[in-house]
Amino acid sequence: MNKWENNRAWLLTVPVLILVAFSSIIPLMTVINYSVQDIMGEGQSLFVGTEMFKAVLREPRLHEALWRQFLFSALVLLIEMPLGVLLALAMPKKGWGVSFSLVVIALPLLIPWNTIGSIWIIFVRPDIGLFGHFINNVLGIPFDHTARPLDAWITLMFMEVWHWTPLVALLAYAGLRAIPEVYYQAAKIDGSSPWKTFWYIQLPKMRGVLTIALLLRFMDSFLIYAEPFVLTGGGPGNATTFLSIYLVKLALGQFDLGTAGAFSLIYFLIVEVLCFVFYQVLQNVGKGAKT
Amino acid sequence: MARIEFNDVAHSYLRNPKKEADYAIKTISNCWDDGGSYALLGPSGCGKTTLLNIISGLVTPTKGRVLYNGVDVTALPPEKRNIAQVFQFPVLYDTMSVYDNLAFPLRNRHIENKEVDKRVQQVAEILDLTSFLQDRAAGLAADAKQKISLGRGLVRSDVAAILFDEPLTVIDPYLKWLLRRKLKEIHEQLKLTMIYVTHDQMEALTFAEKVVVMYEGEIVQTGTPEDLFENPEHRFVGYFIGSPGMNFLECRLDGNVAYVNGTGIKLETKTADAAQNARGKMELGIRPKYLEISSKPVENGLEAAVKNLEDLGSYKIVTVMLQNKILHAWLPEDSPVPSGKAWIIFPPQKTKLYADGRLVK
Numbered sequence: 001m002n003k004w005e006n007n008r009a010w011l012l013t014v015p016v017l018i019l020v021a022f023s024s025i026i027p028l029m030t031v032i033n034y035s036v037q038d039i040m041g042e043g044q045s046l047f048v049g050t051e052m053f054k055a056v057l058r059e060p061r062l063h064e065a066l067w068r069q070f071l072f073s074a075l076v077l078l079i080e081m082p083l084g085v086l087l088a089l090a091m092p093k094k095g096w097g098v099s100f101s102l103v104v105i106a107l108p109l110l111i112p113w114n115t116i117g118s119i120w121i122i123f124v125r126p127d128i129g130l131f132g133h134f135i136n137n138v139l140g141i142p143f144d145h146t147a148r149p150l151d152a153w154i155t156l157m158f159m160e161v162w163h164w165t166p167l168v169a170l171l172a173y174a175g176l177r178a179i180p181e182v183y184y185q186a187a188k189i190d191g192s193s194p195w196k197t198f199w200y201i202q203l204p205k206m207r208g209v210l211t212i213a214l215l216l217r218f219m220d221s222f223l224i225y226a227e228p229f230v231l232t233g234g235g236p237g238n239a240t241t242f243l244s245i246y247l248v249k250l251a252l253g254q255f256d257l258g259t260a261g262a263f264s265l266i267y268f269l270i271v272e273v274l275c276f277v278f279y280q281v282l283q284n285v286g287k288g289a290k291t
Numbered sequence: 292m293a294r295i296e297f298n299d300v301a302h303s304y305l306r307n308p309k310k311e312a313d314y315a316i317k318t319i320s321n322c323w324d325d326g327g328s329y330a331l332l333g334p335s336g337c338g339k340t341t342l343l344n345i346i347s348g349l350v351t352p353t354k355g356r357v358l359y360n361g362v363d364v365t366a367l368p369p370e371k372r373n374i375a376q377v378f379q380f381p382v383l384y385d386t387m388s389v390y391d392n393l394a395f396p397l398r399n400r401h402i403e404n405k406e407v408d409k410r411v412q413q414v415a416e417i418l419d420l421t422s423f424l425q426d427r428a429a430g431l432a433a434d435a436k437q438k439i440s441l442g443r444g445l446v447r448s449d450v451a452a453i454l455f456d457e458p459l460t461v462i463d464p465y466l467k468w469l470l471r472r473k474l475k476e477i478h479e480q481l482k483l484t485m486i487y488v489t490h491d492q493m494e495a496l497t498f499a500e501k502v503v504v505m506y507e508g509e510i511v512q513t514g515t516p517e518d519l520f521e522n523p524e525h526r527f528v529g530y531f532i533g534s535p536g537m538n539f540l541e542c543r544l545d546g547n548v549a550y551v552n553g554t555g556i557k558l559e560t561k562t563a564d565a566a567q568n569a570r571g572k573m574e575l576g577i578r579p580k581y582l583e584i585s586s587k588p589v590e591n592g593l594e595a596a597v598k599n600l601e602d603l604g605s606y607k608i609v610t611v612m613l614q615n616k617i618l619h620a621w622l623p624e625d626s627p628v629p630s631g632k633a634w635i636i637f638p639p640q641k642t643k644l645y646a647d648g649r650l651v652k
Binding site: 182183185186188189190191192193196200201204 | 344347348349368369370374375376378379380382384385386387395396399400440443
């Protein structure tokens with residue numbers, strides 16, 4: 001086919017440009033704009049340069065929220081990744097059990113995020129909740145996620161693991177199913193133990209999907225908002241105030257738009273840098289570099 | 292090392308096989324001698340790989356027994372059978388170095404480090420992998436990867452047999468030839484039992500002492516390459532071995548003369564005698580190499596029309612029509628080339644008779 005030049009073809013990209021402008025570029029520019037000003041009220045603002053960034057970086061409550069956020073994401077990854085892989089390994093490989101287990105495992109993923117919070121609030125209530133009532137009144141262990149920070153964290157972790165491990169499991173399962181049968185045959189001939197088969201065949205072959213799972217889980221857990229907001233509102237005290245909850249308090253609660261803008265950009269940068277690092281590390285693990 | 296025996300082995304991939312067509316392997320009894328080198332030859336889908344997997348234990352047959360040196364191993368998994376198998380496409384442990392890949396089958400069997408090192412170095416030497424030993428296996432080219440797979444098959448010195456499932460498919464022709472020779476050398480040195488699956492007759496005929504020809508789930512003939520060429524016991528062997536394959540002509544028998552649409556062709560007396568008890572569709576078979584062709588009328592020569600001539604360098608292939616049937620014949624380089632008409636002779640001792648595809652003898 002002959003190619004000819006027609007600059008009007010650029011017009012075809014306009015819809016996407018408009019879409020991306022409204023969904024990303026304009027909001028981002030607005031945030032950058034806010035981050036370099038101190039906004040006192042409508043029409044009253046003062047250019048302050050990097051002042052807001054400096055202030056944010058010095059803010060101890062932000063540091064606390066940041067460490068809390070790291071701890072949360074680290075726990076989420078440490079629990080959900082191995083658990084998801086284990087689930088995938090345990091799932092049936094053929095027959096009716098495949099579709100059955102896929103549907104059952106995917107159920108938590110279908111529930112809206114704020115509904116998840118509501119479900120768990122009721123579930124852990126000491127008076128009427130199945131779990132709360134059982135642990136307080138039957139086992140006699142005092143448990144109250146609204147009063148004790150540790151209980152709040154435990155509840156939050158359970159909810160998070162219940163909600164998102166299925167995603168890791170589904171991705172890992174897809175990765176497992178894609179391994180050609182001949183690898184298992186060769187492993188049998190070579191006298192490989194099940195553990196070695198897992199370590200040298202299944203795990204390396206799942207690297208791609210597990211990288212995706214890790215990145216998705218890291219980003220989502222690092223940006224978590226709706227579930228803790230509904231379940232604990234950031235409490236008790238500030239025990240479950242994560243970065244996003246803190247950010248919303250700053251921006252909407254105190255209407256501190258300048259600080260919130262600077263904070264958003266730093267937040268965005270942290271996520272971006274960490275994802276890049278994770279991705280590079282996981283890609284290099286599998287490279288044919290000399291050992 | 293071991294003698295491997297099949298006792299009435301049949302296999303179907305269906306859960307409840309009913310008719311004969313449900314079986315990928317139809318009742319096979321066969322024996323692979325200790326230290327022999329065999330090629331398993333047949334078209335795609337004839338059951339070669341299934342047969343190989345039954346030997347190694349990756350597939351448990353629906354019926355029958357598999358014996359290693361007289362011991363029944365039918366129910367044993369591959370890891371308990373002490374067998375090596377190399378697959379069509381490279382299978383690597385990509386997070387390991389080449390060295391660790393080769394050592395893997397030995398280490399899994401708790402062999403001393405010193406012995407492991409000795410074997411790995413030997414195999415690496417044979418396969419020209421010494422300079423890669425410390426590299427990560429994942430980064431290598433396809434042929435190097437397949438050499439590692441071969442190496443994992445060769446590294447164990449005590450195996451009952453080494454099974455190869457079209458192992459050279461991904462390797463380019465020159466290296467293929469080198470590796471095939473290498474395998475043959477290894478066989479001659481170590482006297483290991485080797486079974487080599489292929490659908491390439493060249494590969495089968497050059498590699499093996501004995502060729503086992505499979506067709507639709509059955510072994511139709513086992514023999515030396517020469518046997519297969521001179522005395523094909525099944526129509527399929529005649530057609531599959533040799534290029535072009537054997538000529539077949541449907542015929543009707545009367546005494547020791549076979550009639551092809553009215554043209555009589557004389558047979559050997561013993562063939563004609565044996566044919567008295569044969570039933571089914573009768574066919575004459577003759578190798579293009581043995582069909583004598585002349586450009587001038589000769590005594591007992593049958594007149595045929597020349598259709599095509601193919602020059603293959605050291606010989607030519609002539610295509611002729613005899614009674615509306617196509618025949619191929621070899622023509623040595625210095626023979627006169629027939630044009631328009633040719634006269635052909637069927638030498639009786641080389642003219643075979645087949646009843647329902649099987650040799651009459």
